[in-house]
Amino acid sequence: LDELPLTPNGKVDRRRLPPPGKDSPERERSIPPRTPTEREVAAAWSEVLGVADVGASDDFFDLGGHSLLATQVISRLRTRLGADVPLRAVFEAPTVEALAAFIDAQAPSSGRRGPIPRREGRGPIPLSFAQQRLWFLDRLAPGMAAYNIPNVLRLQGRLDTTALERALSEIVRRHEALRTHFEETGGSPVQVVEEASRVRLEQEDLSADPDREERARGIVEAEALKPFDLSLGPLIRARVVRLGAEDHLFLLTMHHIVSDGWSMGVLVREIAALYEAYAGGKESPLGELPIQYADFAVWQRERLSGERLERELGYWRERLTPLPPVLELPADRPRPAVQSFRGGMAEVKVAAELAERLKAVSREEGATLFMTLLAAFDALLSGWTGERDVAVGTGVANRTVEELEGLIGFFVNTLVLRVDCGGDPTFRELVGRVREVTLGAYAHQELPFERLVEEVQPERDLGRNPVFQVLFELQNAPASLHTVPGLSIEPVRSQAGGARFDLELQLSEAPGGWLDGYLVYDADLFSESTARRFAERYTDLLAAIAESPSRRLSSLVAATGDEIRTVVHDWNDTRRDYPRDETIFGIFERVASERLDAPALLSGESPVTYGDLLRRARGVAR
Numbered sequence: 001l002d003e004l005p006l007t008p009n010g011k012v013d014r015r016r017l018p019p020p021g022k023d024s025p026e027r028e029r030s031i032p033p034r035t036p037t038e039r040e041v042a043a044a045w046s047e048v049l050g051v052a053d054v055g056a057s058d059d060f061f062d063l064g065g066h067s068l069l070a071t072q073v074i075s076r077l078r079t080r081l082g083a084d085v086p087l088r089a090v091f092e093a094p095t096v097e098a099l100a101a102f103i104d105a106q107a108p109s110s111g112r113r114g115p116i117p118r119r120e121g122r123g124p125i126p127l128s129f130a131q132q133r134l135w136f137l138d139r140l141a142p143g144m145a146a147y148n149i150p151n152v153l154r155l156q157g158r159l160d161t162t163a164l165e166r167a168l169s170e171i172v173r174r175h176e177a178l179r180t181h182f183e184e185t186g187g188s189p190v191q192v193v194e195e196a197s198r199v200r201l202e203q204e205d206l207s208a209d210p211d212r213e214e215r216a217r218g219i220v221e222a223e224a225l226k227p228f229d230l231s232l233g234p235l236i237r238a239r240v241v242r243l244g245a246e247d248h249l250f251l252l253t254m255h256h257i258v259s260d261g262w263s264m265g266v267l268v269r270e271i272a273a274l275y276e277a278y279a280g281g282k283e284s285p286l287g288e289l290p291i292q293y294a295d296f297a298v299w300q301r302e303r304l305s306g307e308r309l310e311r312e313l314g315y316w317r318e319r320l321t322p323l324p325p326v327l328e329l330p331a332d333r334p335r336p337a338v339q340s341f342r343g344g345m346a347e348v349k350v351a352a353e354l355a356e357r358l359k360a361v362s363r364e365e366g367a368t369l370f371m372t373l374l375a376a377f378d379a380l381l382s383g384w385t386g387e388r389d390v391a392v393g394t395g396v397a398n399r400t401v402e403e404l405e406g407l408i409g410f411f412v413n414t415l416v417l418r419v420d421c422g423g424d425p426t427f428r429e430l431v432g433r434v435r436e437v438t439l440g441a442y443a444h445q446e447l448p449f450e451r452l453v454e455e456v457q458p459e460r461d462l463g464r465n466p467v468f469q470v471l472f473e474l475q476n477a478p479a480s481l482h483t484v485p486g487l488s489i490e491p492v493r494s495q496a497g498g499a500r501f502d503l504e505l506q507l508s509e510a511p512g513g514w515l516d517g518y519l520v521y522d523a524d525l526f527s528e529s530t531a532r533r534f535a536e537r538y539t540d541l542l543a544a545i546a547e548s549p550s551r552r553l554s555s556l557v558a559a560t561g562d563e564i565r566t567v568v569h570d571w572n573d574t575r576r577d578y579p580r581d582e583t584i585f586g587i588f589e590r591v592a593s594e595r596l597d598a599p600a601l602l603s604g605e606s607p608v609t610y611g612d613l614l615r616r617a618r619g620v621a622r
Contacts, residue, residue: 011353030055037081037100044076045096056097060090066368067442068397068476075402077103087442091366091435116291116299116403125191127182128297129304129448130410134257135182135189135230140462143227146341146498147256150224151264155248157487160279161240164250165201167274168238170284171267172199175408177258177293181233191294194233202239216241216249224494228255249492258293260412261475262397267408272484279486293409304446312447313455315440316416320456320467324391324418327469329384329502330614331525338462342523343499346531350539352513357546364549365431369509370474375427375434376541377472377505378419383557384534386611388422393468393501396445414449415441416467427549427556464502471501475508499523503534533562559610 004012033042033056042054048069049060060070070090077083083103093099119125127135134147172178173196180193204219206212219241228235235255242248252267259267270286277285304312350358355369362372378390398413399405417437421430458466499522507517519538521531537560544556 030057031097032056033096033100035100035104037104038096040077040081041073041096041100041103044073044080047076048072054096056100057095060094060099061363061368065090065094066476067370067438071397071400071442072402072405075400079402088439091439116295116401118291119295119298124185125193125294126297126301127189127191128293128300128410129450130413131182131191131257131297132189133448133450134255134410138230138257141341143229144341144498145225145227146343146500148224148226148228148498149254149256149259149261149264150220150494151252151254151268152220152492152494153250153252153268154490154492155250155487156490157246159240159246159248159487160275161201161203163275163278164240164271165199165238166278167271168201169196169199170274170286171270171408172196172234172236174270174286174289175293177407177409178236178254179234180258180293181235182230182257191297192233193292193294199234199236199238202237203242204239205242207242207244212243216243220249220251220492220494223251223253225498226253230255230257257410259408260397260410261395262399262411263408266406272489276484289406290403291407293407296404296407296409296411300448304448304451309447312444313451315444316447316452317455319418319440320416320452323456323458323467324389324416325387326464327381327385327387327390327502329381329469329525330530330610331502332527332530333525335463336524339464339522340524341498341500343520344523344526344528344531346519346521346528346535348505348507348515348517348519348535348539350507350515350542354543354546355509355513355515358542361428361431361546361549365428365435367431367435370476371434371438372431372545373474373507373515373542374417374438374472375419375431376545377538378421378434379427379430379553379557380534380538380541381470382421382553382611383559383609384611384614386609386614388420389418390421391416391418391468393417393449393465393471395471395473396442398445400446413445413447414471415445416449416452417441421553424552424554426552427545430553431549465500469502471504473504473506475506493518502526503531505538554609557609559608559613563610563613 001017005017006012033039033054038056042056042058045054045058045060045063045065046052049063049065051063054063060073065073067087070087073090074085074087077085081103083106085099085103089099089102093102137147138144176193179196180191182189183192184190206215209215219239223237223239226237235258237251237253239251240248241251254263273285277283358372359369362369365372374392374394378392381390381392382388393414394417395412396415398411404411417434419430419434419437425433453466456467460466499520501520502522502525504520505517506520507515510516519531519535541556544551
């Protein structure tokens, strides 16, 4: 650029910068791919990243790549070259020429992988491993809404509800998962796919109501919390709330057993394409799907057997033996014997400038932004619990085969990322540890979490999630298409929903370069103020990391004055609503001042993390 666009206060306005592309001076000097393998690698990158004219020296991560996109590249290279490329190779050979050289140096493969076959016959259809777990949880607690996936879009412009209803009906016809329910046959659950039929779009007109915005919020919350009956289909609901002549809310809710985050993107893109066609008097522009979700479920069970299954199990046995310790976060209330799945949300925002600095730290360490954000989350959890062995769950799209990318269904798998935070490492060193753990887990992501739980046999507790209690996710699935002629489409965040874990940090990259998200918390354990305090500590920690990533964890997560005062003073005055000897950690003013050395803690002369402070407090209570 001849000059950089500036904000009114003189800083670089990143939102007005053009995306890096083929016209950038650096990329003009890139050498074109020279060998057949380089050309195939460059073609796969171009398709996945949406970048034209990828050169031999271009870096995958500099062009916007991350782990999920790398997985898509690998699936294409496996199909087109018959090459078995591990995810780690993309990190260690991130240019086209380096990755092509890695592929050419490998032993010849047995050949290109064939497509996932269509299932034969009309017999009982098994559930996928992920579906089986949700079915079992639903049998334990029927009618819970924790696994509802609500999606709310604000549509402004002239809405053709007939075209929208027709588009929904076509999508349900195309994707068998959306017209599937679940029955029990011979003691085992099976999928039952119903015949396609017209989808009914419920409509409600609030345009004449002066309190329409408030009433609409109530409708959105009620819709998100309305349970599904898995034995009845379809497991999708659609509703339009009319707020004005050209102002509508479109509520689309699905059960997780037939959908996931990636699926929502597929669904919205297809709705946009079909609505535009039908509103214009045209037919569907979408081609027929090569396979259906039930085909995947059959293929998955046949694939995960024998030597492959034992290899995957062996990796996870080694990672999770012995099992990681339970993360005892400083809760405000005693843990109930059975989870109620009541949840709340605290907003998390990371400014674009800070996000860009964190990306720079990631590139310096050969890591992705996900790995850096997870390392910060691990550091904070370690500081708040006093544990050095931290296990966090994360979702992975698990669409490792190209033909799965356009399907709606429940594919996402859960990985356990167990990280050693001991030895007071620098943050850079911690990112390196997270990087190794993450790459290892991604290489063995096909083993369903449900099968893993069966293998490691954790102590069952209806009050908490098995193996890990905290989840972290950075949503970077392909963005949904939000442009339709005559309509502006804006996603609306719903505050309703349940909590499946003690804490669940969900972040996503917003179009302006900033990170947007929320901390979902178990309302049986935490108050809203505690959740907000944790979210604020996380963003403060990210700022400190961006400023000095070589600092050691002990200084980054040291307890603040407010946290020390909470333990030493506030909790001493707390009696709660249960007997005195059961107050939180049983700390009273005398033992706190004598045994915890309150003056030294408050003066900062005795650096300590929040978790270490809590551990000492528990010792005093005992």
